[in-house]
Amino acid sequence: MSGNQSYYVPESSIWPIVGSIGMLLLFFGFGTLLVNQSNGDPTTTAWVLFTVGALTLIYMIVGWLRDVINESRSGLYDAQMDRSFRQGMAWFIFSEVAFFAALFGALFYIRVFAVPWLGGEGAKGAANMLWEGFEAQWPLINNPDNSAFKGPDSVIGAWGLPLLNTVLLVTSSITLTLSHKALMHDKRKPAINWLALTVLLGVVFLFFQVEEYIEAYAHLNLTLDSGIYGSLFFLMTGFHGLHVLLGGIILSVILVRLIKGHFSSHDHFGYEAGAWYWHFVDVVWIILFIFVYVV
């Protein structure tokens, strides 16, 4: 603890309440939108609520982060504050790990238990009486009830775009590490270049991911409503894609701050937080590539 400087406690802040109002509008709008859409009711008001909520939330995030950056720049934070931020980010990432763990748990349960049982195998194979003649397979092309859920014609192979995307993300983790190394030696120019390349690789990844979704919907009949394979495929790759998007936005902000000279070899928590997040997203992808595409 650094002697006489005491831990900085901000006096008061409008951002949390602004953020709460934003969340209220956003989710109330989104809920109304979904419900009215399924009931065939007009959705204009819902869209307005949703949009205003989203804008409020963006306003909050920008304002809050600006305050934090300004406080940091004016030297209000000590080493203990730095550790608090690190703890906060580390446990936030842990919560994200738990979220993806739940999705992977669902995938394993479906693959190892639910689908084989429906196909008549294993301890609960009596489930096959529901749809006699249904055969377990993975990826599931023919669903138990193909009139309720029309199965996909085929699924995305692992060794095309997904493999390319794996290479892209792994490379981006390496370039990010190179950027970090450069920053640690206070070489700002290469740090900026490597980080910019990282963001670029992220953007290309997302571009290919969208490409893959278009392919799935337009040619393979692999959709959200084509049974459990499509459900899991889009849920897992979709949430991962959202995390790449978020990580990309974080790294872009960090890039701008790096260009402005906010970071040095001894003071760069924001940079490292963004980097941790990016590596986490990368690791999730590798597990996802193995268990959703390859095996």
Add this chain to the structure above:
Amino acid sequence: MSAVADAHAVDHDHHGPAKGIARWLFTTNHKDIGTMYLVFSFTMFLVGGAMAMLIRAELFEPGMQLIQPAFYNQMTTMHGLIMVFGAVMPAFVGLANWMIPLMVGAPDMALPRLNNWSFWLLVTGSLILVSTLFMDGGAPNFGWTFYAPLSTTYGPDSTTFFIFAIHILGISSIMGAINVIATIINMRAPGMTFMKMPMFVWTWLITAFLLIAVLPVLAGVVTMMLMDIHFGTAFFDAAGGGDPVLFQHVFWFFGHPEVYIMILPAFGVISQIIPAFSRKPLFGYTSMVYAVAAIAILSFLVWAHHMFTVGIPIAGELFFMYATMIIAVPTGVKIFNWISTMFRGSLTFETPMLFAIGFVVLFTVGGLSGVMLAIAPADFQYHDTYFVVAHFHYVLIPGAIYGIFAAVYYWLPKWSGRMYSEALGKTHFWLSFIGLNVAFFPMHFVGLAGMPRRYVDYPVQFANFNMISSIGAFLFGISQLLLVYIVYRAIRSGNKAPARPWDGAEGLEWTVPSPAPYHTFEQPPKVD
């Protein structure tokens, strides 16, 4: 432990609280936020309690008296959801906010702005949850466990809003838990090593870990529900290769640790209070820490004991049965330690101590019926009967709620600078104690006799016990209004409290004046 607190020497560059509503909307002060959490959770406790009163009024005698079956289902669902997410969890977060910085010698929570957001997101989520009562088609009506496909294929329109309420409440709790962990790990005063931390801090550290581990799982399962309802996915629909039982697995992977989230901080409170009023240090502090950690780890391995009758393979039944029964071991260690702390102590029975002893006795009752329920073959008889209702109310009311009440009486002098009326406090305890047992003990009997839970009506042979239950419930419900009066009276006209109103109480929180100044420990105290 002894400590040097210089709470007076630090008021130069800091103002007191802001004026008016702005203080509460924008505050970053852990004491303000703690107070808001406590007041809000008590309000929700009364709302959820009113629903319980309505349920018991309807069940007062067989036949249909007051409300329609559809509305009855909404009441049981909302009662459970509000009590879990709106009352018990936030009350413990409120206690954490108030007490953890004071107990570890920190100037505030580690991330004060985030702390404020956690609270106001709690309000946001609760607003959305309660608003479902006024929507077309009514509030969620599928029980607080919201099993698919009842909640997906057959749920009302308001289910979508319920899902988003859970998302927001989950975000709020995760952020609150991150704050607690960061505070405990990073903000302890010099000399406050981990094995010197008060038990309340230890139990909250482990609770916060559980929250961060399982609330994202809850978010995952409600997200799958949302997808099934609106985007045509087949997670919980076997026609598309999914499985409704998948819902139960994911839900209870969250749900079982959740019950420890609601009880571990209460263990911590009791472990503060029993030594204070026994005037002895806690017996077996180290074993207490390990027992809490063991309970937390085991809580990830037992979830399917809620699903014995759903059709899981026999190996699963056996595994989850034995794993569940192992939890009785660390729990037994704790109860042994509390009793040993009291053994040969100089006991006095002020209100916090009464609630603490009530906790030890009645929580043990709930624990023992838990062991009965854990026996898979026996559970086939008990499953979904009032025996289960009796069991979890015995762990949640004398467990979680008594823990909160005990904490409120114990620390109210520190918060308000005033003493409550001991006579009224004891009255509150005895009325609650009698009401609770009259309400819930008969449920064991009707449950064993086969009365199913969650029905608006019942056969006449259950009439007498149900009438007794309802009378007990009304008594319990009304006696909670007394708590409002006790706190109000204490704040308005209670005797001034000294810095350490309990002569046996230990810990840093008693080294600052009562009421605790707006800012405390701006320079960390030294702990030997």
